[in-house]
Amino acid sequence: MxxxxxxxxxxxxxxxxxxxxxxxxxxxxxxxxxxxxxxxxxxxxxxxxxxxxxxxxxNPQTFYLSTLHRGKYMFILLTSILLIGIGMSKVPIQEIYKIIIALLMVPLALYLAIKCSTLDSTWRLDADTLTVSNSKKQLNSH
Incomplete structure (x- = not known):
């Protein structure tokens, strides 16, 4: 070309x-x-x-995407980390074990934040229209 x-x-x-x-x-x-x-x-x-x-x-094209709702993701992640910290402060074990347990729980917090804030959407592209829809709303653009 x-x-x-x-x-x-x-x-x-x-x-x-x-x-x-x-x-x-x-x-x-x-x-x-x-x-x-x-x-x-x-x-x-x-x-x-x-x-x-x-x-x-x-030949319209259709794409299926999963995106994160950033506000919901951050809220769930930060709340989870805060709860892990509070929970570990109440457990009567040595500090090093608290740190290890808390560090091992962070991936779980990340997983839950992603799983709970994922939004599946469908993008359909026609010749002059892009239609984006998900379970909550639909948007058309010319």
Missing amino acids: VFKDNKYGYLDYSGKVVIPFKFQNAQPFENGLALVSEDLENFYYINAKGKFIKSMKS
């Missing part, structure tokens, strides 16, 4: 033009296809010979 005269085109390894410089936006080839656009509005896939394969409008 090469940018020349404000347009993208594709060259082979010898430098010969394989696909003319006519795209305003172009992506590298992946799995034999490249995503391109001549007008920055209509995107479509081409093969290595420049032949039109399919439009983005006919």
Whole structure:
């Protein structure tokens, strides 16, 4: 993929033009296809010979993501560490054992904070719309 005269085109390894410089936006080839656009509005896939394969409008993409709710994560993590510290101060054993037990409990606190604050979401990308939805709300963007 090469940018020349404000347009993208594709060259082979010898430098010969394989696909003319006519795209305003172009992506590298992946799995034999490249995503391109001549007008920055209509995107479509081409093969290595420049032949039109399919439009983005006919091929919406869906992604499933898990994200953390940062505020909830930090609250759970800090509360867990505070409770571990308070709990260890009440146990009648030597200080070194308290420290070791507390340090061994920190990964458990991290695990619980992540598990309790994970939010699964679905991202759907159509030609001109991105829709993000989860169990709590849905957001559309044009």
